[in-house]
Amino acid sequence: MEAKDGNLDVIINLNKKPNFLTLDILIKGTIFVECDRCLEYFNYPIEYRDKLLVKFSETSVEQSDETIILHPNDNELDLKHYIYECISLSIPYRKIHPESKDGKSLCKKEMLQKIHEHEAEEQEKPVNTNWDKLKYFFETNN
Numbered sequence: 172m173e174a175k176d177g178n179l180d181v182i183i184n185l186n187k188k189p190n191f192l193t194l195d196i197l198i199k200g201t202i203f204v205e206c207d208r209c210l211e212y213f214n215y216p217i218e219y220r221d222k223l224l225v226k227f228s229e230t231s232v233e234q235s236d237e238t239i240i241l242h243p244n245d246n247e248l249d250l251k252h253y254i255y256e257c258i259s260l261s262i263p264y265r266k267i268h269p270e271s272k273d274g275k276s277l278c279k280k281e282m283l284q285k286i287h288e289h290e291a292e293e294q295e296k297p298v299n300t301n302w303d304k305l306k307y308f309f310e311t312n313n
Contacts, residue, residue: 173262175212177202181254192225192248198257204266208286209278213268219261223253 179200186193201214224238225248241248268277276283 174202174204174258179217179258183250190227194223194225196221196223196257198254198261202258202262204262206268206278207265208267209282211279211282215262215266217258217261219257221257
């Protein structure tokens with residue numbers, strides 16, 4: 172997991188039926204992650220909702236992501252790994268500070284300045300015309 176720390180509440184409502192259980196799962200809170208833009212840590216809000224079905228079977232049946240199979244004699248259901256995966260899936264691929272109410276980035280100002288300077292340097296570099304020549308060659312010979 173990419174989170175360094177967090178403060179999350181996990182609420183599970185269990186509905187017991189004669190042959191199966193249904194669990195309504197809510198995970199809500201914040202995780203402490205590193206911003207991919209300015210490399211500063213910040214609290215990222217997480218909210219995850221899902222339903223999980225628990226079936227009982229004496230035979231080994233293939234289970235899906237939404238279904239867990241338990242032996243009828245089992246009296247415990249360990250959800251640690253499932254909750255860990257839910258939290259991991261809630262973390263976006265790209266984590267960036269949110270914007271303030273007036274639309275400005277909350278990223279570290281010094282790092283944003285360095286990024287803008289680097290972008291300006293990249294734009295000033297001359298374009299390699301060899302690629303243009305190669306493109307022209309392929310266009311005229313096809």
